[in-house]
Amino acid sequence: MTNILEVQNLSKSYQKKSAVIDVSFQLRTGESYGLLGPNGAGKSTIINMLAGILAADNGEIFIGGNSVKQDRKKAQMLIGVVPQEIALYSSMSAEANLRFFAKLYGLTGSTLEKAVKENLQLVGLYERRKEPIEKYSGGMKRRINIAAALLHAPRLLIMDEPTVGIDPQSRSHILETIKKLQIEKGVSILYTSHYMEEVEAICDRVGIIDQGRLIQEGTIAELKSKFADISQIKIVPKELELLKKNLSFIQEGLAADAEEYDNGIIIKTLKPNEALPKIMEIFNQIKCEVKTIEILEPNLETIFLSLTGRSLRDD
Amino acid sequence: MIFANSLRIVGEIILFTVNMLAKDKKSLVILLLMPFILIAVLGSALSGVMSGGGFQFEKAHLAIVDEDQSIASNMLIDNGFNNEEVIKLLEAEELSKDEAEKLFAKQKLDGILYLHQGYEESFIFGKKDQVLLKMNPTKAFQADIIKQTLNMDHILGKLAVDSVNAGRALSDFPTVDNFLSEQTLLLEVNKGDVQEVTISAFQYYAVGMGVMYVLFTMFTGIGFVMDERQQGTLYRVKMTGVSSSLYYLSKSLAFMFISILQMLILFISSHLAFGVEFGDYPAWLFLIFVAYSLAISGLMLLLLRWIRNQNTLNVFFSIGVPVIAALGGSMIPVGNFPGFIEPISNLLPNRWAIEALTKVILNRPEEVTSHLVFLFSFALITGVVGIWQLSRREAY
Numbered sequence: 065m066t067n068i069l070e071v072q073n074l075s076k077s078y079q080k081k082s083a084v085i086d087v088s089f090q091l092r093t094g095e096s097y098g099l100l101g102p103n104g105a106g107k108s109t110i111i112n113m114l115a116g117i118l119a120a121d122n123g124e125i126f127i128g129g130n131s132v133k134q135d136r137k138k139a140q141m142l143i144g145v146v147p148q149e150i151a152l153y154s155s156m157s158a159e160a161n162l163r164f165f166a167k168l169y170g171l172t173g174s175t176l177e178k179a180v181k182e183n184l185q186l187v188g189l190y191e192r193r194k195e196p197i198e199k200y201s202g203g204m205k206r207r208i209n210i211a212a213a214l215l216h217a218p219r220l221l222i223m224d225e226p227t228v229g230i231d232p233q234s235r236s237h238i239l240e241t242i243k244k245l246q247i248e249k250g251v252s253i254l255y256t257s258h259y260m261e262e263v264e265a266i267c268d269r270v271g272i273i274d275q276g277r278l279i280q281e282g283t284i285a286e287l288k289s290k291f292a293d294i295s296q297i298k299i300v301p302k303e304l305e306l307l308k309k310n311l312s313f314i315q316e317g318l319a320a321d322a323e324e325y326d327n328g329i330i331i332k333t334l335k336p337n338e339a340l341p342k343i344m345e346i347f348n349q350i351k352c353e354v355k356t357i358e359i360l361e362p363n364l365e366t367i368f369l370s371l372t373g374r375s376l377r378d379d
Numbered sequence: 380m381i382f383a384n385s386l387r388i389v390g391e392i393i394l395f396t397v398n399m400l401a402k403d404k405k406s407l408v409i410l411l412l413m414p415f416i417l418i419a420v421l422g423s424a425l426s427g428v429m430s431g432g433g434f435q436f437e438k439a440h441l442a443i444v445d446e447d448q449s450i451a452s453n454m455l456i457d458n459g460f461n462n463e464e465v466i467k468l469l470e471a472e473e474l475s476k477d478e479a480e481k482l483f484a485k486q487k488l489d490g491i492l493y494l495h496q497g498y499e500e501s502f503i504f505g506k507k508d509q510v511l512l513k514m515n516p517t518k519a520f521q522a523d524i525i526k527q528t529l530n531m532d533h534i535l536g537k538l539a540v541d542s543v544n545a546g547r548a549l550s551d552f553p554t555v556d557n558f559l560s561e562q563t564l565l566l567e568v569n570k571g572d573v574q575e576v577t578i579s580a581f582q583y584y585a586v587g588m589g590v591m592y593v594l595f596t597m598f599t600g601i602g603f604v605m606d607e608r609q610q611g612t613l614y615r616v617k618m619t620g621v622s623s624s625l626y627y628l629s630k631s632l633a634f635m636f637i638s639i640l641q642m643l644i645l646f647i648s649s650h651l652a653f654g655v656e657f658g659d660y661p662a663w664l665f666l667i668f669v670a671y672s673l674a675i676s677g678l679m680l681l682l683l684r685w686i687r688n689q690n691t692l693n694v695f696f697s698i699g700v701p702v703i704a705a706l707g708g709s710m711i712p713v714g715n716f717p718g719f720i721e722p723i724s725n726l727l728p729n730r731w732a733i734e735a736l737t738k739v740i741l742n743r744p745e746e747v748t749s750h751l752v753f754l755f756s757f758a759l760i761t762g763v764v765g766i767w768q769l770s771r772r773e774a775y
Contacts, residue, residue: 117617123683137620145618153610155402160395167391168619170384196402212615 065186068142068220068252069114074123076109085276087123087317091220096246096253098267100260100368106276107256108148111224113138114254115145128219141169144213146223150205151212152162152197158184158208159193162215169216183211187241203234210241221245222254227262235262242266255329260364274372284364295336296360297343300328302353310350317346328356330369388621391753392629393636395601400637406599410641415590418649421584439489439521441471442479449499456494468524483513486718489521521714563724580657584738585649587709590729592645593638593672594700597679600634600697624770627683630763631676638672639665656740663744664736670754671732677758680726680765708733 069091078083084106091097108246112118114125116136126131127139152161162180171179184190187207189200197205206226212222223242227235239262245251257263263270264284272280280287301307304327307314311329315322318339321332333339336359347354360366400406443460445452460471471492482488491513512525526584604627607613616626646664649655659662686692704710707729708721716724724730735750 115618117614140620141616145615147611147614149611151615153611153612155399156395160398164395165615165619168388168616168618168621213618216619305399334462 066093067091068095069167069254070124070126071110071114072126073126074110074113074125075121076106076113076118077121082276084113087273087276087278089271089278089281090256090273091252092248093219094246094252095269096242096255096267098270099254099256099273100216100263100265100270100364101256101273102258102372105273107273107337109276110273111145111222111254111256112338114144114222116140139211141216143220143222143361144216144218146210146213146221146226148225148228150197152205152209154198155196157194158189158194158211161197162212165212172217174208178215178217180367183214186214186244187211188237191302201231201234203230203237206230206234206238207241212236214245217249218251220252220254223279224256225258226255227257227259230266239265241374261370263364272368272371280367287364287367288362291362291370295333295362296366296369297331297333297339298328298356298360299331299343299354300356301347302330302355306350306352310352313350314343314346317349318342325369332370385625388625389629389632392616392621392626393633396630396633397637400599400601402746406461410592410599410637411594411644414588414641414645415652417588418581418584418645419653421580421588438468438470439524441469441525442474442482442486442488442491443471444476444479444491444493445473446476446496447494447498451499452494459741460685540750544725551594578729581649581653583656583712583737585646585657586733586740587704589642589645590671590707590736591700591704591709592641593675594729595696596638596641597675597682598692598696598700600637600679601683602692603634604630604683605686605692609641615711622770624694624766627680627769628762628766631679631765634679635672635676638675639668642668642672658740658742660739660742660744662749663739666751667735667739667747667754670751670758671728671735672730673758674732674754674761677761677765680769681761682765684768703727704729706730726753 067090071087071089074084074087075082087106087110089097090305098106099110109118113120114127114132116132116139120133125139128142129145130139131144152158153164156164159180162183163176164174166179168285181190184193187210189204189208189211192200192204197208200208207230210223210226221242227238230238240257243266246253253266255263255266267284269281269283270276282290299307307329308324311322311324314329314331318331318333319342320339323330323332331339331343340357340359343357344354441460443456445456456471456473459465460469465471476493479488479491483491493512604613607616613626617623643665646655646657650657682695686695706724707713707727708724709729713721713724713730713734731750731753735747735754738744738746738750
């Protein structure tokens with residue numbers, strides 16, 4: 065199977081601050097790839113470089129064999145980008161928006177009409193095509209945002225958080241659309257999201273990015289098996305300061321790794337059920353009341369946590 | 380092929396932008412209704428307080444240097460310049476040569492008329508003769524008044540002052556041919572003659588507001604582009620393979636067309652609603668609309684490089700436009716400004732547009748060549764520098 069996307073040793077800095085450091089990955093034709101990382105990890109910078117909007121300091125990107133550096137226009141014609149914002153003219157109708165972008169892509173006549181109609185139908189908004197975008201719900205706006213990236217029938221669709229802030233119904237519609245694109249049209253997908261369940265549902269492979277570096281890569285099954293021995297216990301105390309003071313005491317008492325995490329600590333252990341009574345005993349000793357306690361089974365979220373010590377979402 | 384494709388894209392972006400603005404009721408009200416209301420308010424207010432409805436320019440100050448000291452020269456001074464209608468426009472006083480030239484150098488005079496020795500003799504024998512007229516090139520309106528007043532048959536007959544050009548250096552002013560006739564001393568000025576040198580308040584504010592609101596249109600255009608930067612539509616446009624420079628050029632051209640349309644609508648509606656006359660040369664007016672709109676589009680490209688956020692735009696919109704408009708003469712004619720402001724005004728395209736439009740309204744299109752040259756050059760320079768700067772900043 066050929067690669068639709070090849071990223072080789074990509075780096076980018078802004079005013080001496082590294083945003084992307086030596087990132088390499090490939091995307092096979094028809095494959096879907098999830099790029100995971102918290103805000104500021106470098107995902108959007110990578111996407112902008114793939115889209116040919118931002119020049120890389122170092123490294124190479126090939127889309128369908130075309131170098132983005134040397135054959136930018138050719139490469140751009142092979143990709144569709146769904147940006148995080150609703151990048152549409154809100155006072156204009158969905159149809160007017162799609163027609164405009166289709167014309168800029170160089171489509172004319174019946175090809176243009178067909179592309180506009182098909183994509184409106186694909187996202188389920190053909191009946192409401194005459195309405196201005198500003199009258200659409202959040203989910204509908206997101207759907208038309210996707211349609212606008214598909215007008216020129218790209219082979220690779222890059223989606224940057226395409227489901228942020230929408231209702232479950234619209235999310236499910238979008239995920240179905242993505243699956244349909246992948247299965248029926250063979251479109252390859254590069255997907256970024258904070259929602260692990262979405263990534264698990266859509267992506268064949270995942271790359272975890274943190275502080276500009278790609279720190280882990282593989283299929284979801286591979287990652288889960290690699291981190292299978294890591295169970296985590298997440299404890300949120302009533303008094304965080306008290307807990308912080310006694311962190312080394314807890315680590316010694318449990319003989320396990322304990323790390324600060326948002327408003328609590330994460331304890332990594334192989335046998336969480338055995339560790340629990342001991343944890344309670346130590347907390348009693350230091351007179352620290354527990355607000356919540358949770359055992360996290362290995363999933364992308366816990367894998368991410370264990371790799372970076374941080375959660376994917378800020379909330 | 381590439382050129383045709385670029386042209387097609389420019390056309391698409393222009394059409395879409397105009398269409399988008401047509402749907403933006405708030406902007407439409409600001410750009411079309413507001414100037415119309417202001418023309419009505421200012422035009423009516425100034426017509427009401429002034430006799431004859433004319434715009435009261437500051438009087439022109441003319442010194443007469445009578446080196447002849449003859450009966451003929453005295454009659455000309457006493458009767459010619461003391462006429463009631465002439466006094467409304469021109470303040471003429473007899474001064475010695477030295478005194479007149481000192482005041483002229485200090486810009487306290489707008490012109491000097493020299494009646495040389497032998498003036499009477501020439502007049503009696505009906506000879507061709509010469510007088511020297513110096514005018515201050517930075518006081519365009521006052522220069523116009525002097526020129527027009529002297530041109531009246533009743534004062535100096537066919538005094539050829541057309542070679543006195545506002546753009547020439549002071550030292551360069553020529554001695555001009557003067558064909559005096561006996562009628563010269565039969566002094567009776569008709570009101571109609573005086574009207575020719577004034578422009579009505581409605582005419583002036585149709586021009587002034589029209590020109591000022593094109594500046595607002597330009598900033599509306601900058602606002603549109605900034606929205607596109609922020610909302611991500613510019614990103615999406617770039618994703619289609621359209622280059623930054625083509626996109627910015629298209630946007631500025633779109634707002635150029637909108638500006639031309641705006642001025643056309645304003646002039647036509649002022650004519651229909653208030654009966655404002657715009658002279659006998661509509662094609663020249665249109666040419667100036669085009670030149671001015673193009674100049675402002677160039678300025679838009681230049682400013683787009685520097686205006687990167689809403690706060691800066693707001694400052695430009697609320698302070699920059701009124702100041703530029705005032706300096707360019709949208710509120711009161713530039714001729715009424717203190718001398719030190721004139722050089723600043725001379726750099727502004729709106730000042731040149733207002734002057735050119737008023738000249739055409741006064742049926743003197745032959746005098747606007749330098750104005751057109753300035754406006755087209757301004758458009759070219761700002762446009763090229765603006766595009767170059769924007770492409771450099773946003774280059775891949």
